[in-house]
Amino acid sequence: MDTLTxxxxxxxxxxxxxxRSLNNLLQERPVDGLEPLAADExxxxxxxxxxxxxxxxxxxxxxxxxxxxxxxxxAGMNQRADVLIGxxxxxxxxxxxxxxxxxxxxxxxxxxxxxxxxxxxxxxxxPLLAAGSP
Amino acid sequence: xxxxxxxxxxNPALYPMLGELLTGMLCxxxxxxxxxxxxxxxxxxxxxxxxxxxxSFLPDAASTQLSSGVTEADxxxxxxxxxxxxxxxxxxxxxxxxxxxxxxxxEALRTAIMEAFPTALIAGFGEHVAVLKGVGHPRDLxxxxxxxxxxxxxxxxxxxxxxESAIDASGCHPYxxxxxxxxxxxGSFHNFASVRRDLRAKGICFASENDTEVGAWFVAxxxxxxxxxxxxxKELLTTFDGFYTLLVSNSDSFAVVxxxxxxxxxxxxxxxxxxxxxxxxxALVHLPGIEDAHIYEPEPERIYAWTR
Numbered sequence: 441m442d443t444l445t446x447x448x449x450x451x452x453x454x455x456x457x458x459x460r461s462l463n464n465l466l467q468e469r470p471v472d473g474l475e476p477l478a479a480d481e482x483x484x485x486x487x488x489x490x491x492x493x494x495x496x497x498x499x500x501x502x503x504x505x506x507x508x509x510x511x512x513x514x515a516g517m518n519q520r521a522d523v524l525i526g527x528x529x530x531x532x533x534x535x536x537x538x539x540x541x542x543x544x545x546x547x548x549x550x551x552x553x554x555x556x557x558x559x560x561x562x563x564x565x566x567p568l569l570a571a572g573s574p
Numbered sequence: 575x576x577x578x579x580x581x582x583x584x585n586p587a588l589y590p591m592l593g594e595l596l597t598g599m600l601c602x603x604x605x606x607x608x609x610x611x612x613x614x615x616x617x618x619x620x621x622x623x624x625x626x627x628x629x630s631f632l633p634d635a636a637s638t639q640l641s642s643g644v645t646e647a648d649x650x651x652x653x654x655x656x657x658x659x660x661x662x663x664x665x666x667x668x669x670x671x672x673x674x675x676x677x678x679x680x681e682a683l684r685t686a687i688m689e690a691f692p693t694a695l696i697a698g699f700g701e702h703v704a705v706l707k708g709v710g711h712p713r714d715l716x717x718x719x720x721x722x723x724x725x726x727x728x729x730x731x732x733x734x735x736x737x738e739s740a741i742d743a744s745g746c747h748p749y750x751x752x753x754x755x756x757x758x759x760x761g762s763f764h765n766f767a768s769v770r771r772d773l774r775a776k777g778i779c780f781a782s783e784n785d786t787e788v789g790a791w792f793v794a795x796x797x798x799x800x801x802x803x804x805x806x807x808k809e810l811l812t813t814f815d816g817f818y819t820l821l822v823s824n825s826d827s828f829a830v831v832x833x834x835x836x837x838x839x840x841x842x843x844x845x846x847x848x849x850x851x852x853x854x855x856x857a858l859v860h861l862p863g864i865e866d867a868h869i870y871e872p873e874p875e876r877i878y879a880w881t882r
Contacts, residue, residue, distance in 0.1 A: 490856030492856075509855055549871060
């Protein structure tokens with residue numbers, strides 16, 4: 441694969457692609473109708489519309505940009521990936537991170553970065569409350 | 575779990591879209607509870623015609639069907655006979671809405687309903703609100719109510735995952751025990767039996783075993799004593815123990831309050847044309863102009879209220 445292709449950006453529109461397909465792709469599982477991601481191919485996710493569990497369980501050095509707001513548990517269990525959330529995040533963003541980074545441009549709800557073992561997370565406003573259940 | 579939603583419209587141009595917007599919000603919250611779903615709609619001209627008192631009721635409280643099983647015409651005849659003057663009835667799936675001129679009063683209309691339908695459940699009453707309850711999947715119930723065609727200035731809804739009481743119509747929110755008032759609740763009150771004992775001692779009769787009904791009667795009792803909504807909710811905060819996010823509405827106001835721990839979710843979106851509240855942000859994404867709205871999570875023990 442040539443450099444131009446491998447350094448490209450893959451756009452995934454959640455208005456057309458299911459959340460399960462997106463997460464399978466990011467977790468390097470086979471997905472019908474989608475080519476596997478190249479080693480350094482970055483991903484942009486459109487139309488998250490507050491969906492839960494967007495971009496969870498990644499274990500690759502990859503850049504994932506989410507164009508909008510997400511629901512609960514976004515970018516959970518992250519290892520090595522750099523995830524940028526353009527909007528706000530609901531409960532439990534970046535839970536149980538092992539390495540990599542999760543940045544939220546907007547606000548983050550309760551339990552942000554809970555039980556992290558490594559990595560880096562940040563947001564504009566994080567609540568004082570650390571505990572809570574959805 | 576349970577899901578709650580509410581929409582308070584500031585721009586009258588949106589009134590015809592209330593039902594459609596509320597249906598989208600309610601159905602998006604069906605994953606939080608699909609045992610039953612109820613709504614309260616303020617200002618629908620067919621359900622709450624001007625100069626009329628209305629009482630929303632289910633003819634048989636034990637029914638879990640999507641239809642009441644009683645026709646509008648049959649119910650109108652039975653209620654008119656019981657009241658001794660004309661009553662109109664509008665069908666809204668499992669719930670029927672009885673309508674009589676305002677001067678008849680809610681009490682006389684409720685008495686006529688219980689005489690004509692001794693096993694009825696009264697869902698709510700007032701000059702401006704229709705309260706629709708039923709058992710089943712939120713999407714099926716929204717269809718049975720005809721919710722998407724409703725109009726008005728304000729609506730609230732609840733999708734239920736039963737915890738404190740049985741899955742039947744009496745456990746379905748909203749609880750609407752005072753005129754044009756209603757309350758929907760995500761969470762659980764822990765000391766509701768103690769508070770209910772105090773309210774029973776004042777002569778209040780409860781229609782269910784549900785914890786939220788106790789909260790509704792508590793608020794109604796304080797409002798009847800002359801409190802405003804904010805003062806009543808301040809007292810609720812100090813009286814009730816538990817986890818809760820509450821949406822409390824009446825004919826001109828809309829208020830949100832969370833307990834001190836605030837672990838039950840809530841998102842508020844404020845736009846120049848509307849104020850909306852939901853358990854989760856995804857229930858709000860279809861509202862017109864959401865990208866320009868101020869979106870935030872309400873703080874613990876702070877009362878957020880908006881008035882028409």
